[in-house]
Amino acid sequence: MDILRPATLSDIPFLWYLRNRPYVREVSRNSAPISWEEHVEWALPVVLGLTEKRLFVVETSGIPAGQLRFDMLGGGKAEVSAAILQEFQGRGLAKKALKEGMRKMKRQKVSEILATIHRDNTASQGLFEKLGFQKNARQKGPWLEYAVLMR
Numbered sequence: 001m002d003i004l005r006p007a008t009l010s011d012i013p014f015l016w017y018l019r020n021r022p023y024v025r026e027v028s029r030n031s032a033p034i035s036w037e038e039h040v041e042w043a044l045p046v047v048l049g050l051t052e053k054r055l056f057v058v059e060t061s062g063i064p065a066g067q068l069r070f071d072m073l074g075g076g077k078a079e080v081s082a083a084i085l086q087e088f089q090g091r092g093l094a095k096k097a098l099k100e101g102m103r104k105m106k107r108q109k110v111s112e113i114l115a116t117i118h119r120d121n122t123a124s125q126g127l128f129e130k131l132g133f134q135k136n137a138r139q140k141g142p143w144l145e146y147a148v149l150m151r
């Protein structure tokens with residue numbers, strides 16, 4: 001069974017491992033490896049609910065397989081990012097998790113979700129397009145901007 005649940009304190013090591021996988025770093029705006037100290041400093045306030053970030057763990061059969069994050073931008077907007085461990089990719093997990101995450105955001109009165117995707121990241125572009133995201137004309141260097149209105 002696949003579920004999407006809020007990240008907790010005990011997920012912090014898993015989230016660090018995932019964030020530092022080369023295939024995740026490659027498509028991240030900050031592609032440098034993240035130290036444990038730096039990660040804990042970032043993750044602790046997030047999982048304690050002290051920030052405008054909503055961080056979820058994607059679980060399959062009780063095993064953490066990925067993460068989904070919504071950064072609340074105000075004005076009814078949120079920016080999403082997702083990552084699935086390579087071992088669990090290609091099984092529809094990201095698509096399922098994003099659909100569920102988008103439902104959760106709609107309940108929190110989010111009306112538009114944005115995603116920033118590297119132009120070489122065709123897997124992610126395909127994923128977001130399947131979920132109704134549209135590429136807008138703005139492009140910052142190699143980064144494409146996608147958005148979907150929640151109806």
Ligand SMILES: CC(C)(COP(=O)(O)OP(=O)(O)OC[C@H]1O[C@@H](n2cnc3c(N)ncnc32)[C@H](O)[C@@H]1OP(=O)(O)O)[C@@H](O)C(=O)NCCC(=O)NCCS
Pocket residue numbers: 023024027080081082083084085088089090091092093094095096115116117121122123124126127128130
């Ligand atoms: C992008 C990512 C989250 C997709 O996760 P996933 O669980 O493998 O994706 P799914 O199995 O749910 O695939 C959903 C759709 O995405 C697209 N997709 C996924 N992997 C793909 C690949 N390797 N090549 C092309 N399209 C791909 C397809 O359109 C797919 O639909 P289909 O299965 O009907 O063809 C995963 O590859 C990942 O973590 N990549 C590294 C981090 C990243 O790129 N994050 C996104 C930046 S916000």
